[in-house]
Amino acid sequence: MSIEHLTDDEMDLALIGEELSAGAAEHLSSCLVCRRRRDSFLAAVDGALGEDPDEATRTRVREQALTAWSGTSRKPHWVRWLAAAAAVVVLSLLPLVRSEFVSRPEFNTDAVLTEVDDILSRDPLSAVASEEVVEAIVPAPDVDGEGSWS
Amino acid sequence: MASVARREMPLEPEEELELVESAQRGDRDAAGALLERHELAVFRACRRLLPQGEDVEGAVQETLLRALRSLTRFSGQGSFGGWLIAIAVNLCRDRLRRRRLVPFQPLEVGDDDAADPIAVLSSSEPSPERVAMARQAVERLRREVARLPRRQQEVFALRFFVGLDLAGIAEALAVDVGTVKTHLHRAVQRVRAAVEEANP
Numbered sequence: 615m616s617i618e619h620l621t622d623d624e625m626d627l628a629l630i631g632e633e634l635s636a637g638a639a640e641h642l643s644s645c646l647v648c649r650r651r652r653d654s655f656l657a658a659v660d661g662a663l664g665e666d667p668d669e670a671t672r673t674r675v676r677e678q679a680l681t682a683w684s685g686t687s688r689k690p691h692w693v694r695w696l697a698a699a700a701a702v703v704v705l706s707l708l709p710l711v712r713s714e715f716v717s718r719p720e721f722n723t724d725a726v727l728t729e730v731d732d733i734l735s736r737d738p739l740s741a742v743a744s745e746e747v748v749e750a751i752v753p754a755p756d757v758d759g760e761g762s763w764s
Numbered sequence: 765m766a767s768v769a770r771r772e773m774p775l776e777p778e779e780e781l782e783l784v785e786s787a788q789r790g791d792r793d794a795a796g797a798l799l800e801r802h803e804l805a806v807f808r809a810c811r812r813l814l815p816q817g818e819d820v821e822g823a824v825q826e827t828l829l830r831a832l833r834s835l836t837r838f839s840g841q842g843s844f845g846g847w848l849i850a851i852a853v854n855l856c857r858d859r860l861r862r863r864r865l866v867p868f869q870p871l872e873v874g875d876d877d878a879a880d881p882i883a884v885l886s887s888s889e890p891s892p893e894r895v896a897m898a899r900q901a902v903e904r905l906r907r908e909v910a911r912l913p914r915r916q917q918e919v920f921a922l923r924f925f926v927g928l929d930l931a932g933i934a935e936a937l938a939v940d941v942g943t944v945k946t947h948l949h950r951a952v953q954r955v956r957a958a959v960e961e962a963n964p
Binding site: 622625626629630631632651654655657658659661662663664666667671672675676677678679680682683684 | 792795796799800803804807808811812821824825828829832833898899901902904905906909923924925929930945948949952953955956957959960963
């Protein structure tokens with residue numbers, strides 16, 4: 615065993631867990647003073663660490679996390695895909711539905727018909743003209759029975 | 765090392781990966797087994813990264829829930845434990861930032877919550893003076909850790925209170941191992957000097 619004790623740097627390496635030189639490692643394994651120096655530090659670390667949580671606490675915390683996870687994020691994949699597909703369909707149809715509503719101005723059918731009747735009643739020629747036009751295109755059938763369509 | 769020895773033995777990587785894959789498919793039992801294996805490390809990390817009096821159980825529960833909800837994003841390239849601790853570290857940082865609290869508030873001397881440091885000392889039948897010095901060493905350690913810069917506090921806590929190795933700390937903090945070593949050396953240098961001063 616070397617008489618030289620570990621330097622501060624070597625002790626730090628030993629505490630951190632890094633590899634020591636062969637001589638330093640051999641010294642540490644056999645020197646009571648250096649081992650006691652190392653163990654005193656580790657004892658202080660353990661004292662500062664305190665007690666670990668008991669099994670009941672660990673189980674409770676774990677189960678709460680698992681329950682929260684189970685309740686929110688374990689839906690089958692197809693449910694999410696179905697919801698996404700439905701959203702896409704709705705979004706793609708939305709413009710069509712909107713334009714349908716926009717392109718159909720509201721009007722009162724009865725009022726329009728009344729207005730047309732009113733125009734026609736004020737202009738009787740329009741009825742005559744319409745008959746003439748019809749007769750010019752399609753001659754009237756022979757009323758005495760001699761004529762024939764065939 | 766005493767604190768490292770308190771770390772739970774990790775699962776075999778293949779076994780852990782199987783559990784992760786089952787949990788990613790929604791298997792509650794697999795998820796529970798995974799959490800059970802690593803929750804103690806999360807408890808220790810949250811307790812040491814949050815100030816005294818902070819709701820540690822709430823932080824642990826939120827960490828576990830965050831991990832479960834983002835399980836599908838865990839690629840399996842690193843260790844599940846390191847990934848979980850990374851979530852815990854980020855959550856603690858968020859809480860500290862939000863509340864603007866100073867972490868690692870030193871406890872009052874004679875805190876009953878602390879384990880008796882004498883129980884882990886190698887010497888048998890300690891004298892009253894030695895008991896007092898050991899308690900003082902614990903107190904000095906807490907105070908000195910509380911004074912460390914934030915990143916040094918984190919690496920110190922993850923190394924000595926959670927029991928992660930250097931690679932695990934690097935993974936949890938998303939930095940390289942060299943950076944971890946640098947911070948850890950500085951932290952240990954300061955804290956060890958303070959402890960030795962209290963307990964020569």
